[in-house]
Amino acid sequence: MSFPIPRNEIERLAALRTLKILDTDPTSDFDAAVEMAAAIFDAPIALVSFLDQTRQWFKAKKGLEVSQTCREIAFCNHTIFENRLFQVEDAPRDERFRRNPLVTGEPNIRFYIGVPLSLDGQTNIASLCVIDTVPRRATANQIAQLLRLREVVISLIRTHRIAIDARTAEKDARQRGKLLSQVERMSKIGAWSLDMDNLTTQWSPRTFEIHELEADQPPSLDGAIAFYPEHERERLTEAVRNCMEQGLAYQIETDFVTARGNRRRVRSSGELEQGEDGRKSLIGIVEDITAQHEHEQQMWRAAHIDTLTGIANRRSFHEEFRRRQAAPPPAPEQMALLMIDLDDFKDINDGHGHLAGDQVLSTVAARIANAIPPDAFCARLGGDEFAVLLSSVADVASAEDLAGQLIEEIGRPIVHGARTISTSASIGVARQGQANADQASAGEDSAGKDSLFAQSDLALYHVKQNGRGGVKTYEPAITDALEERRRAIALVRSAIAEGRLEPHYQPIVDLKTRKMRGVEALARIRNADDTVSGPARFWQALHEPQCAHEIDRVMLELALRDFARWKHEGCDIGFVSVNASSACIHSDTYLERVMEGLARHGLSPSDLKIEVVEGVFLDEDSNDVRDVLERLSAEGIGIALDDFGTGFASLSHLRDYPIDCIKIDKSFVIGLGENENNTAIVNALVSLGKSMNLSVVAEGIENEGQLDFIAALGSQFGQGYLFSRPMNATQLAEFATGRDHAGSWTVPDTGSRT
Structure with a gap:
């Protein structure tokens, strides 16, 4: 090679x-x-x-x-x-x-x-x-x-x-008998001696050079000590005195100021020597270690200081935490930790460039450092994550107050060139007293850093999962909720891996003719005992992007497979509707996967509807969402807006996105004819759909009274337990037993309402 x-x-x-x-x-x-x-x-x-x-x-x-x-x-x-x-x-x-x-x-x-x-x-x-x-x-x-x-x-x-x-010079000097001068020249080491009888000093030429003095008469002992900063003189004087009186050798590293006012770092050492004539003298060396000291400081800064923001880095933060933890704060004050994460920082980098992102990080770091108390310690842990350690917090409210101040400080606009950048942050708070109590109740032997970090991180995660831009203090309920979420995700992943995630279908019915016009595919999990679990057991997994994406992928493939089989068996079902999560819509391959699935199963685009909720439109990259939906619509795939009227409903979504169907959430259908507000809302939504030439599906119809009321208001379609509970693919085919003379499937009037 x-x-x-x-x-x-x-x-x-x-x-x-x-x-x-x-x-x-x-x-x-x-x-x-x-x-x-x-x-x-x-x-x-x-x-x-x-x-x-x-x-x-x-x-x-x-x-x-x-x-x-x-x-x-x-x-x-x-x-x-x-x-x-x-x-x-x-x-x-x-x-x-x-x-x-x-x-x-x-x-x-x-x-x-x-x-x-x-x-x-x-x-x-x-x-x-x-x-x-x-x-x-x-x-x-x-x-x-x-x-x-x-x-x-x-x-x-x-x-x-x-x-x-x-070292080479030292060896040569020994051979030539010139050790002292050679070592001094090569190593910046000067020699000195002090006669203890008359307190006179002798300096080598290199010692004069280190002091930046003319090589004539060395100064007195007091004059030599005067080259050291005042705060270091007492330490050096005591070391010299102990050496003279008790024979204790010393070595001290300290700052040093030359005769010309230049700052240096030197290592001074001395020891007592007694000559053959009995005379005692103090001998020693002074070494200029400025370059070495600067290298060490540079290495320390590289290891402990974040180079971009100038505040402490992760390593330094953990060292500081251990140091403070070793000296417990006085009761009743406790240590607290604030974990800070900038919201949507990636969008700042993508939209304004990395230089702007670097300025945002530096500005935020400065604002945090200036806002915290003098005894607090802040660091950048990496990326857009910061932390603040508080040693003396009387109660949780004090930590929350500081977190609120930091939210305000970080949220102030940042000017970058001619542009103004808006920022926000989420903060999780944990207090050591709570962390210790939780670990003790869990039977763990050691409490402190790991628990405190975990709890503040859990609190931060809770904020980011619930809207961002706020403060949350850890409480045990957060751990319980996250444990439920973990179990739900594990359940879904194992079901997918073992082929136990399956679609169950609920008919979408023409309310005038009671004929089944289509079906909605709903995710269900078949358990080991052959029972079926609905979303109540795994709804948390639907909010985890990667898990939601996998659910959508499997459901799309299975729904298209089942629909193709129904068509082959002669079932007259107009379309199958599948849900698409935000994670799925944002996938670069979603459109391609949908079209390939239709082609693989011999289906046309009109056989499929995609249901989305309004939260999909609220992401920062909503333009990408619009592009995907418009391309799906252009292929002939129907787009339905699910749970319309809840959450973040906006008429602009109907105007700006290629929606051809709205589905009225069942929360409005319940109480129709009894609750005036529900009736007014449903009436308004049906009228809106008609005026915009949109299909309207009322969800959650459970009795004849609701059906009659919905039909009277003018909704074309409906679904709910009145017509049928969700069924697997085989049951749905068997359910469609009510053929009329025209050969279309008709939902029975009775027998499916339990």
Whole structure:
């Protein structure tokens, strides 16, 4: 397998040999760099890879067991050859890599991104890379962070080279008897001594350089201590005194200000020495560690600070939580957690661009940081999710009040260029006292972080499932509701997997002739004991998008199959109506799946009606919904608006969407003739349908009185228990036994009302 070789390969290999880094032991600073690289991309693998003549060797690695591979299969060959950021979005689809054993086998590379590492800007000796096992594309923000992290890694390599040079110099100095001057020159270390009899000092030339003083007369002990900031002097003075009086050696890292006013970071150490003549002196060194300290600070910031918003990141937040939890707050105050999620943030990115999205995140972070109390701690946990930790909350109401303030602050418009962006947030609140009580009642041994995070996350989920833009404090009922939802979803998924989800059909009847004109397919689950469960057992699953999408997919296929069989058997049924959820309508393949299903079963578009509820029209991408429904209608498929008059009813939906049928919800049919408001509403809806040339179906007709009233108001069609309960496909075919002379099916007047 061939690979690209840089033009300066000979010089590159020579520079790598000079560095003397190959096969050295792992170090915490390089390991921290790959940890951060993986965290930036939320990827499983990150490497610092040096490319030798026949192998690539990993100085630092995350998510990979091996420490080297043969060079010919290394993706990093392309990174150092290109001399710029190199990205592979989907390796199996890339002709250069699809047969690479790292792609076809472990670690199954799909995504790769790498940047070259060079000390002189021309000779690429290594790469910093991130690998994932799923295809993806790096965001602009991730790329920017990777490029900044590259500078940190280059600094680490440069520091390694300096250390190698220093060790080499030290060895040479010993051989030549010039150890002190050589170490000082290479390592920024100065030596000093203090005669304890007369308190006079002696400094090496490098010590003068560190202090930025002319190399003539060193200052006194008090004068030397004066170079340190006032808040550090007491600590240093006490260390020197203990060394002089008790012989206790010391080493202190501290800030330092030179004679020219430049801030430095130094490491000072000293110990007591007694000469052959009995004279005692204090000897020590002072080391300029400014560069090392800045690197450490840069690495700390990379590990703990969110680079986009400037507030703490997820790792820092969890560390802070553990720190505060280790020191319990005084009673009766308790720790509380606010989980914050921006509503519809994806739409901001899609509609205004990622730069606008980044500004929104930065602005929201600043608003949260400015609004919370001084002792609170906030962080961006990732994406559009933030968290606020409160150490002293007297009661839940206090946390809710702060959450309400944050909702208002976050909701203020954000100006981006010439545009104004509207934002909103949902917040879940949990209090540690409640979390501990719930865990204790559940028989768990440890209470705290996991429970508090889980409860605030559940409260947040509750808000987002119930309209968004609000605050909800955790209560046990939320867990109960979510557990019911989980069971409902599990029930539906197992029914689909085992072929136990089946359509039952309810006739849609012409109210004048009582002839069956069509049927509506309703989802039912056949249990192991052959009983049938209706939606009361699994209605929560209908509100879970993926689950609803699967239900719709199965129901469409089975309904078309059954309808084709009825036609083959000679049943005169005009159409079958199936429900379509919002998740289904928004699927890119829905229209194609419907048309392919009709063709596969030999049916025409007029054999099918699609029923939708008005909530489908309220999504941000309602234009896409309109496009799908218009294309379905253009093919000849009927569109019915189900449960009309409830929820978010709007006449504009009838005007703006290709609706040809409205179905009056059964809640209005109940009480007709007894409740004046119901009667008025049904009358208005029937009249509206007639005026707009729409078919009107009244749902939930259960007795003759309701039927007579509905018919008198002018509704053409109806369905309900008066005519028939829902039946499976075989029962429906058997039910259609009332043939008239014209050969059409007639719903019996009696016998189907129980």
